[in-house]
Amino acid sequence: MSETAGGLREALAGLPDPRARRGVRHRLTVVVTAAVCAVVAGYRSYAAIAEWVADVPAPTALALGMTPDRRPSEAMIRRLLQAMDPQLLTAAIGVWLAGRTTAATPQAIAVDGKALRGSRTPDTPARHVMAACDQATGVVLGSIDVDGKTNEITRFAPLLDQLADLRNTVITADALHCQREHVTYLAQRGAHWILTVKGNQPHLHAQLTALPWRAVPDATRDTDRGHGRREIRSCKILSISTGIDFPNAAQAIQIRRRRRRLDQPKRFATETVYAITDLRVHQAKPAQLAAWIRGHWSIENKVHWVRDVTYDEDRSQIRTGTGPEVMAALRNAAIGALRLTGVTNIAAANRHHARDSTRPLALLGIT
Known part of the structure; x- marks a missing residue:
């Protein structure tokens, strides 16, 4: 069957196959696409993916590119996924997902790291990955x-080098x-930046806290409810043409967050966070700056929280080879594809796609 234009299989076609050519029965694109379909349906492990592949009706197997009487086994799926290059896989999936969005390039990209706690063994620490996420979609x-x-600092530029x-x-x-080398790199790439400032930059943090914030009115203020708590956020912004020891810093931002649990209405916890940006007043309105800062924090809910809670990633027993990172990439692919259809509840979407094997195929552009 021919590849569907714009489908996932077409995006995966250029990936190198780590297996020896001799004896390969199932193409890499077939196995990886089937694995993503299974993850879209909520399956979490090699064995579960193999069960999904074994159970789908013959028409679904044919649409995926496999014969009904010869399907990938759990051992074959495991060996391939734990030998693949996760960075190339993520890049291919990212290009495919970006092509399904309305904008040519995302307005804001959040760089954030996550430990794969389930990959820890008695002899080795947990694997750690850092991702670049489109704030608007969570892709x-x-x-x-x-x-x-x-550490994450040295991997910042290599990560963003993956984005054209x-x-x-x-x-x-x-x-x-919040590193000088990072802003130099971003300037060379033509990108703007918003960086949080904390104790790892004590001199810069002291300069920001000493600014006359009391005399500055709130630029934005909003209230949010969720996860059993209420949060009030206020944002103040100051132009800083001089006096801040950081290259190209144009504005300083103070964010105050007051939180309280809904079952404890009189107990508030207050946190003050500072940030700097090279964006000038005419380049971004206060509401937009506040939205981008809030959007960075929301990546935890859009991606990391879903992988931990819905896909139970922190308890995954996948530890061999590149398996932990590849499975994380497959989860990201499933979450991103679902987000682009407007899905907000990933667990419910998993159940929806588990009830009909043709639904994941339609989501991934396979006919």
Whole structure:
């Protein structure tokens, strides 16, 4: 059957197959596409993916590119997925998902890391990956491993090197990435940035806290409810042409968050966070800056929380080879594809796609 234009199989066609050519019965595109279909339906492990493949009706198997009487086994799926290059897989999926959005390039990209806690063994620490996510959709556009010999800081530029065009894009990152080398790199790529500032930059943090915030009115203020709590956020913004020891910093931002649990209405917890940006007043309105900062934090809910809670990633027993990172990429693919259809409840969407094997195929552009 021919590849569907714009479908996932077409996007995966250029990936290198780590297997020896001799004896290959199922193409890489067939196995990986079937695995993503199974993950869309809520399946979490190699064995579960193999069960989904074994149970789908013959027409679904044919549409996936396999014969009904010869389907990939659990051992074959496991060996392939734990040998694949997760960065190339994520990049291919990211290009495919980006092509399904209305905008040519995302306005804001959040850079954030996550530990794969289930990959920890008595002898090795948990694997760690860092991803670049489109804030608006929650789609993971690129991903890179952070092994025990390095850290997120040194992997920042290699991660964003996976994205072809960053011009006029806003990169948001947490305090760990408030580094001079990072802003130099982003300037070379034509990107803007918003960086959180905390204690890892004590001199810069002291300069920001010393600014005359009391005399500055709130630029934005909003209230949100969710996860059994209420949060009130206020944002103040100051232009900083001089006095801040950080290259290209144009504005300073103070965010105050007051939270209370809905069952404890009189007990508030207050947190004050500072950020800096190279965006000038005429380039972004206060409401837009506040939305981008809030959008960075929302990646936890859109991606990481779903992988931990819905897909139970932290208890996954997949540990061999690149298996943990590849499975994370498959989960990101499923979440991203579902998000682009307007889905907000991933668990409910998993159940919906589990009830009919043709639904994941339609979602991934397979006919």
